[in-house]
Amino acid sequence: MRIVQLIDSLETGGAERMAVNYANALAKKYTFSGLIATRKEGLLLGQIDEKVSYLFLKKKKSIDLKALFKLRKYLKKNKIDIIHAHSSSFFSAVLVKLTLPGVKIIWHDHYGISQDLTLRKNISLKLGSFFFKGIISVNTALQNWAASYLFCSNIIYLPNFIEQSVHSNEKLALFGSEGKRIICVANLRPQKNHELLLKAASLIRDKFPDWSFHLFGKDFKDSYTERLNEMVVELKLQDTVFFYGAVKNVGSALQQCDIAVLPSFSEGLPLAVLEYGLYKLPVVATNVGEISKVITSEKEGKIIESNNSSQFIEAIQILIEQEELRKEMGLNLNKKTLLDYSEETILKKYVFWLQSSPNFVLRKPIKK
Structure with missing residues (x-):
């Protein structure tokens, strides 16, 4: 199983942190796990596990041919089975799939304003969903929205999870009184x-x-x-x-x-x-x-x-x-x-979904 996480930046947002979490978690279990940032790096760069294969595309516009071919080259070289695209990065995933039909796309929906999804309209996402082999929603409201709005029926609800490892031993100096x-x-x-x-x-x-x-x-x-x-x-x-x-x-x-x-x-x-x-x-x-x-x-x-x-x-x-x-x-x-909500619990559900779905015909996984 060769999966790469795709995210537009590495700033400290929820979608960005989950892209890093998935890349790090898969790196602990499989011989290959990748992470690609398309537009911007950020503080989360320092939290990527050294076992993760990392690439920064430096994408400067919506359709950036240089970045697109850089992405295509990486996918071919590393024999990627699945692009796990988080949030708005689905657009880059769809563009590169047009040049590499064999690669599968999972789209991960992290939309945070989920109180009234009737107002959520996104034509490019709807068209892009023709190319999705699976959708992960971080809550049940988003799962229901995807089922009613997008052209992909293989939808799973997977909550976010946290990494238990600590990435920095540096202690922050806080103001205020200790214990209060x-x-x-x-x-x-x-x-x-x-x-x-x-x-x-x-x-x-x-x-x-x-x-x-x-x-x-x-x-x-x-x-x-x-x-x-x-x-x-x-x-x-x-x-x-x-x-x-x-x-x-x-x-x-x-x-x-x-x-x-x-x-x-x-x-x-x-x-x-x-x-x-x-x-x-x-x-x-x-x-x-x-x-x-x-x-x-x-x-x-x-x-x-x-x-x-x-x-x-x-x-x-x-x-x-x-x-x-x-x-x-x-x-x-x-x-x-x-x-x-541990890494182990959610990753087990994620891998089972991939291995049990007919939408994903994967190379035989090699466990470490």
Whole structure:
């Protein structure tokens, strides 16, 4: 089985991290696993396992012939069976398939705004799906959407998974008091609803002045970021809320924090919640996407309604006041994460799907 992951960038988004996770996981089990970035590299470059065959295409436009032939040459040289294309990279996969009809395409849908998919229209994706041999959806809503909209019937729901290995031993220096830190891992995009977090931080600060909020995620330097910075000043949160941007070793930050939050308007299946579980953190998150399938009871975390400020503040306050509850929740979520969302669990389902589907006629796999 010779599979290459295809992704447009290696910045710290969910789709990008899953492309790296799949490449690394397959490299542990098979003699070949590849990863190709089409347009941009980024922080995740340093998290690619040394056993993974890596290529950067430096694609500069939608149809870049130089990049296309570079991709074709790589696929032929490495005798690739399957291109596992994540998100928008399907376009490059379809173009190269026109020159290499024998290669199979899997498309992995990581779409994060899955609250109302009736508005999701993508003609190029719909046409491209004629060439897909399989589709992976990260939640059941996306699976149903693909079945109704795209021209491919071989669709599987596979949740995201996390790698348990730590890629960096470098310790991040965090602000705030030890034992009194709240973390949020989410790129600075409107659907992540950091505004709710800042409003909550203002009220929490008044009652628990020693507690602080630590926000990790890419800053796109846009109007949304400007608004967040304005709110920090307006609410006088300069000594309570700290922005760190995207970092290589967010695990170091998670190890130093005591409560984790995710106040999103919309999600698919956020890797952040799985990471919170991996590091045994109690979680307050909104009831969007597949979050309620990860946190299924009050013993595993606190689920609130989207954009409900009073519920959000109350849930955080309860966790601040009850240290034993924090520990219990963190341990329960950790057990759930390792059981249902581990690399081993999801990869087993992935490989079984490939080997059992008539759409994939593969060379005999050689296990390491």
